[in-house]
Amino acid sequence: MEQINYCPILKAKKIKADGTCPLHIRIKVGSSITEISLKYSVTKDDWDAVRKRVKPRNPNAALINAAIISHENNIVQIGADLRLTGQVITAQVLKMRISGGNNNMTLLSLFFKHNTDVKARIGNDFSIATLRKYELTKMKLEQFIQSKYLVDDLQIRELKYGFILDFETFLKSTQKLAHNSAIKHIKNLKKIVRLAVQLDYIEKHPFDAFKCSVAEVNRNCLTKDELRRLIEKGSLNSRLEVIRDVFVFCCYTGLSYADVAKLNRDHINGDGKDELRVIIIPRTKTKSNCRIPLLPVAEAILKKYIPFTKADKLKRLLPVNSNQKFNEYLKELATLCDINKTLTVHIARHTMACTVTLENGISLEVVKTILGHKNIRTTQLYSKMTDIRLHAEMNTLILKTFSNKNSNPTLCK
Structure with a gap:
């Protein structure tokens, strides 16, 4: 105690x-x-x-x-x-x-209590990553309150609509955050104030009218040529070779960093003789199951690391570095492969969704199952219309509609 x-x-x-x-x-x-x-x-x-x-x-x-x-x-x-x-x-x-009790509950006190509850439930319905996001929002709120109001905390009943507007300005100006990053912190703040209403600390949500609109983001992915250069790149040292292999594996499975890091034998179903083996793994982020057929490139990478799996106490299938080191080495790898993009595991996930599946005619429903999305609207965010898919579908239209010269309309002179 x-x-x-x-x-x-x-x-x-x-x-x-x-x-x-x-x-x-x-x-x-x-x-x-x-x-x-x-x-x-x-x-x-x-x-x-x-x-x-x-x-x-x-x-x-x-x-x-x-x-x-x-x-x-x-x-x-x-x-x-x-x-x-x-x-x-x-x-x-x-x-x-x-x-003096409920009427004097402060914002940061309630935020601390919320985070304490989240910490106690890690491994059940919350993850360490989620706790870190809430802790970061709390820290930025502390900085904002101290700089704006010159006090350490504010009573929740004193919060007005102007507070959230000023907090948004603070995040975007002083903290130099992009719009969507700022909105994530504001959503966390609104959750805490909503909790205050539910616990009867205040009667009405002062920020209820604030709309957390998210700006559309261009979701980058590798092209087929960039993916090929990455796979065929030779003369890599052992450190970068492992990073390349894990990244390519994510490109062909759509696994996030947290999920590929915990991937082990128990997540593989099937023997691969009559049909593709399948990865069945609950997503760390949403707990929903992914069902991912193992394509030949992914199978070859797993086969390459069988000695690692046999020696690993946790029976993990791939040697995954820390997230920080992994992203650091990916930058080095991108330079060597002449890829002018910031490589991250999330780009690998986008590549699976766009380049590997959707561009090859795989349906949104199948991609949704592979990525482990609960709602197909989330999958649609990944399914941007690429130039390859656009040209392919327009060529199909041309063949169907304009191949017969006799059926083509003629412009009047």
Whole structure:
């Protein structure tokens, strides 16, 4: 059980016009830290930094010190009550209880509680990647609140529609985020405020009218020629050869980084004698099953790494580096193969959807199953009309409609 630590402090850097500095109590429980304002201010000379009390020479010393003692006792009592009832104890929860209950719940306190709940459910219905996204949004909110309002946190009931507009501007200007990246953080913020409504901290969602519209993105993929150059590239060192093989495998299976990293023998179905073997694996992101027939190129790569699989304790099928290193080495590989694109595993997934399947006439329904999408509208985002598919379909139209000269209409002179 986490120990509750608290300490009265003088905010020496926040000097007011009269030369005094505000007094706070800092609370720390495990990794969670917060502060409570005591609503009093004293000069640096009137503060005893060792005893953490106001010196007797200050005319309000007795009153302020009594308030400090009262807050300290309150922290201890509330902490004991929370432990007795088996509730989660964080610095933010203590601050909320001391400040007076639900009506004084703060935005970052609730965000912290939400993230704590997500962390507890990792491996069940949340992933570490999801937690990291929420933590990043919380960090950007902290930076925004401190820069805009000059405070550490805001009470949820104080939030107005202008807050989300200012947060969007902060993300796009100060943080230099693109529109879609900013919208992801705003969606996370709206979820937290929606949670506040559900928990009766506020009656109405102040940001309900804000529309999180996402700009259409050009989803890059490799062309057939680029994919061929990548596959046929020789004279690679062992490090880049492994990276190339894993990337090409993703191009022919559509697996994400998280899914190819955990791929093992148990995910392969069939013996490959009478029909293609199939990968059946739940997507890390959505938990929906992918069913991916193993094409010859993918089969050849798996065969190449059988010795690795036999030696690997987890029986993984491919030696996958960390995501950071993998993307770093892909940049090097792209340069060697004269590919003027930023290679990522997601580009490999796009390549499977567009170049490998859709351009060869595979239906959207089949591609949806391979990619593990829950909704075909998601698959349609990958199915951009490439030049090859456009020309092929127009040539079919020409052959069907204009091949017979007698049936062609003649322009009037």
